[in-house]
Amino acid sequence: MAARDEILTRIRTILSRPDLPFPPAEAPPLTAGERMTVTHAEGARQQLAKRFGEELTQLYGSFEILASAVEVRLALVNRLTDWAAEEEAARKGPKPETYGQDRMVLSWAPDKLPIAGLSEVLTDMQWKLVAPQQLTTPEALDGVRFIRFGVTGVEAAFAATGSMLVVSGAGQNRAASLLPFRHIALIPFSRLCPTIEAWLATQRATGNLADLLRGRAGWNLITGPSKSADIEMNLTLGVHGPKFVHAILFDDGKPETTETEEYRNWRIEKFEQSETEE
Amino acid sequence: MTLSTIDLTLPYKTRVQDALSNKHLRVALERSTGRMAGQRAAAMAAIDEQTLRDQVRQMKEHVLRNLPDLLEQLERNVTANGGHVHWAKEGVDLQRILVDIARKANVQKVVKAKSMVTEEVHLNQALQNAGMTVVETDLGEYIIQLAGEPPSHIVAPVLHRRVEDISDIFQRELDMPPTLDPQVICSVARGILRKEFLSADMGVSGCNFAIAETGTCCIVTNEGNGRMSSTLPRVYVVVMGIEKLAPTIEDAFLQYQALCRSSTGQQCSVYLSMTSGPRQLGDTDGPEEFHLVLLDNGRVDMLAKGYGEALCCIRCGACLNVCPVYREIGGHAYGSTYSGPIGAVISPSIHLEVTDVNKLPYASTLCGACREACPVKIDLPRMLLELRRDVVEEHDAPLFDRAAMQGFSQMMQSRFRYETAGKLGSLGSNIFASMSGGNIKFMPGPLAAWTNSRDFPPLAKRSFRELWHERQRQRQSIGKEMKK
Numbered sequence: 001m002a003a004r005d006e007i008l009t010r011i012r013t014i015l016s017r018p019d020l021p022f023p024p025a026e027a028p029p030l031t032a033g034e035r036m037t038v039t040h041a042e043g044a045r046q047q048l049a050k051r052f053g054e055e056l057t058q059l060y061g062s063f064e065i066l067a068s069a070v071e072v073r074l075a076l077v078n079r080l081t082d083w084a085a086e087e088e089a090a091r092k093g094p095k096p097e098t099y100g101q102d103r104m105v106l107s108w109a110p111d112k113l114p115i116a117g118l119s120e121v122l123t124d125m126q127w128k129l130v131a132p133q134q135l136t137t138p139e140a141l142d143g144v145r146f147i148r149f150g151v152t153g154v155e156a157a158f159a160a161t162g163s164m165l166v167v168s169g170a171g172q173n174r175a176a177s178l179l180p181f182r183h184i185a186l187i188p189f190s191r192l193c194p195t196i197e198a199w200l201a202t203q204r205a206t207g208n209l210a211d212l213l214r215g216r217a218g219w220n221l222i223t224g225p226s227k228s229a230d231i232e233m234n235l236t237l238g239v240h241g242p243k244f245v246h247a248i249l250f251d252d253g254k255p256e257t258t259e260t261e262e263y264r265n266w267r268i269e270k271f272e273q274s275e276t277e278e
Numbered sequence: 279m280t281l282s283t284i285d286l287t288l289p290y291k292t293r294v295q296d297a298l299s300n301k302h303l304r305v306a307l308e309r310s311t312g313r314m315a316g317q318r319a320a321a322m323a324a325i326d327e328q329t330l331r332d333q334v335r336q337m338k339e340h341v342l343r344n345l346p347d348l349l350e351q352l353e354r355n356v357t358a359n360g361g362h363v364h365w366a367k368e369g370v371d372l373q374r375i376l377v378d379i380a381r382k383a384n385v386q387k388v389v390k391a392k393s394m395v396t397e398e399v400h401l402n403q404a405l406q407n408a409g410m411t412v413v414e415t416d417l418g419e420y421i422i423q424l425a426g427e428p429p430s431h432i433v434a435p436v437l438h439r440r441v442e443d444i445s446d447i448f449q450r451e452l453d454m455p456p457t458l459d460p461q462v463i464c465s466v467a468r469g470i471l472r473k474e475f476l477s478a479d480m481g482v483s484g485c486n487f488a489i490a491e492t493g494t495c496c497i498v499t500n501e502g503n504g505r506m507s508s509t510l511p512r513v514y515v516v517v518m519g520i521e522k523l524a525p526t527i528e529d530a531f532l533q534y535q536a537l538c539r540s541s542t543g544q545q546c547s548v549y550l551s552m553t554s555g556p557r558q559l560g561d562t563d564g565p566e567e568f569h570l571v572l573l574d575n576g577r578v579d580m581l582a583k584g585y586g587e588a589l590c591c592i593r594c595g596a597c598l599n600v601c602p603v604y605r606e607i608g609g610h611a612y613g614s615t616y617s618g619p620i621g622a623v624i625s626p627s628i629h630l631e632v633t634d635v636n637k638l639p640y641a642s643t644l645c646g647a648c649r650e651a652c653p654v655k656i657d658l659p660r661m662l663l664e665l666r667r668d669v670v671e672e673h674d675a676p677l678f679d680r681a682a683m684q685g686f687s688q689m690m691q692s693r694f695r696y697e698t699a700g701k702l703g704s705l706g707s708n709i710f711a712s713m714s715g716g717n718i719k720f721m722p723g724p725l726a727a728w729t730n731s732r733d734f735p736p737l738a739k740r741s742f743r744e745l746w747h748e749r750q751r752q753r754q755s756i757g758k759e760m761k762k
Binding site: 003004006007008010011012014015020021022023024025027028029030032034035036038039055059132133134135136138141142145160161163168169170171172173174175178196197200204209210213214216217218219220221222223224225226227228229230231232233234236237238239240241242 | 309310333342344346367441505529545548554564581587
């Protein structure tokens with residue numbers, strides 16, 4: 001603690017010097033009203049979905065826009081089959097040992113995905129949806145390390161930059177959007193926002209933005225497939241994270257909201273707690 | 279075995295000469311810096327650039343004015359989220375804290391995401407001395423770790439190497455078959471590093487910014503190694519300079535976008551990883567221990583000495599890419615973890631052992647390109663000038679420079695002395711010049727530094743004052759003739 005107090009006291013002493021050239025004595029914070037939106041997007045859901053797709057495509061990702069949950073289930077099965085065949089055709093040399101993981105899909109818990117019945121459809125087509133309870137031991141990680149496909153939902157998606165926000169939590173592992181070779185994100189229209197700034201403003205208005213962020217340990221904003229330019233500024237894809245990111249956007253007919261019921265309950269509970277504490 | 283021929287402890291002049299005579303370095307610098315500067319300019323031109331820069335600047339000024347309060351708020355929130363906060367005054371304190379955390383958690387292998395602040399305090403060496411294996415996982419950092427070299431750019435650590443050199447390093451160290459395809463080189467690294475991630479006990483990263491109101495540490499990456507390091511190992515440690523704060527979530531996203539556009543010309547980086555604490559009850563994965571280490575190491579000194587403006591820096595590297603000096607000599611010639619204009623400004627204050635650190639403020643033409651490129655509008659040329667002033671005031675300037683400046687000031691104080699010196703100089707230099715065909719080709723002593731590489735023109739035969747008087751006389755005589 002000595003270092004802490006020493007550092008803080010010293011900064012306070014320095015900042016109280018009237019002759020200090022920097023920072024200026026008056027340094028007001030940025031207010032919500034003046035803070036700019038860096039990248040803009042607007043339009044109805046369909047237009048936002050299209051913009052999201054275009055932005056993602058520019059970053060070497062891919063997308064499709066579908067009309068209903070039924071179509072999503074079908075599209076996912078078809079995609080998985082196509083990709084598996086594609087990789088099989090592109091493979092050089094003997095087939096590596098995958099311990100049966102080549103027909104598995106690493107996923108969030110089925111009830112955390114925005115589409116019901118996905119697990120059953122996949123099982124019908126000899127795919128297996130895997131949603132581990134824990135992924136913290138080497139043994140558990142070995143059980144998923146050869147899986148090529150990952151499926152997740154999103155907390156929110158932003159059309160202006162083609163970005164999606166994924167959040168850790170019960171049934172929402174961080175691995176499914178990180179470890180596999182391909183990441184498939186299921187994005188219902190109700191989670192699609194024009195910009196990051198618009199989403200932040202909505203959450204701030206409901207009064208729970210800070211609690212929302214702190215309420216989960218790990219948040220990730222993902223914009224396209226993993227890449228590097230470290231070798232002479234040459235673009236290389238799939239350095240550590242997924243090499244392919246595919247977004248399936250679909251109309252879920254729900255009113256626009258990015259707050260899940262679970263969050264609402266948690267927030268209300270937290271609020272009640274703080275009330276009783278006071 | 280190390281392939282490195284880079285020695286940062288050589289005298290400044292030798293470092294620069296080595297860099298200038300290294301043809302491969304020149305090729306690598308040419309290939310990269312121009313492209314990065316162009317991408318930045320395009321990404322900034324696509325938006326309201328001035329407003330973004332002004333707002334990030336205002337936010338950083340607010341942070342520094344309220345630094346102690348915000349640090350306390352951050353500490354409170356990280357602790358409330360279940361994390362541990364540590365404070366380190368010097369590099370050695372940070373090394374000790376990290377070794378302690380690792381020992382307590384029985385750590386054997388450490389994976390690191392790219393971080394300048396851990397380079398600054400030589401953390402890898404300390405952890406290795408304590409018996410741990412340390413693996414850099416950013417592709418560029420991994421390459422230079424294999425080659426045993428320090429990074430040469432804030433954002434692109436292996437900028438000083440051509441693809442041919444990188445291929446050589448991989449062939450020698452990893453038995454890679456010969457190839458110049460970056461995608462193949464990259465997939466070799468992916469395979470090896472994936473195993474390291476899955477078997478590591480501790481992840482260490484820097485911090486692009488931490489959000490005070492929530493206690494959230496954010497790292498900005500493209501490869502995903504930052505996510506791996508903060509997700510897979512049991513223990514995750516974030517090391518952060520005390521100035522890297524954003525008061526609110528909205529401020530953090532504003533700075534995030536300014537950083538992405540300025541450093542690599544992206545709208546958004548591929549990943550922005552935000553960690554508020556260890557994994558929560560019910561979480562499938564994530565670290566079980568979360569530590570944040572706050573480092574001073576000369577940053578408070580910077581504020582005290584009046585160079586606090588440099589603490590606004592968000593480490594985007596834009597000033598390096600546009601600097602005509604950096605583009606010629608590269609990062610290693612600066613001899614410091616931080617190179618380019620911002621490196622020349624912060625290296626004298628940050629507690630780093632840099633040979634000839636007082637020479638760094640002179641590694642600039644003061645052209646102002648860095649100030650134009652800076653997303654936080656840091657007035658780097660002014661600070662470089664002030665640092666030069668400090669060097670002179672500390673009498674660290676070379677004897678010749680001091681004598682010359684004193685002589686100059688004496689001369690300028692009297693008209694007689696000034697005119698006499700001008701006449702003598704003109705006479706002398708013209709005699710010299712006429713002996714060697716128009717221009718002076720050789721000068722004695724320290725002045726030879728000029729004539730070694732270019733000619734020196736003689737002073738004008740007649741001073742401006744003399745020419746002016748003559749012109750006035752002519753006009754008067756013409757005027758008189760007209761009146762007649």
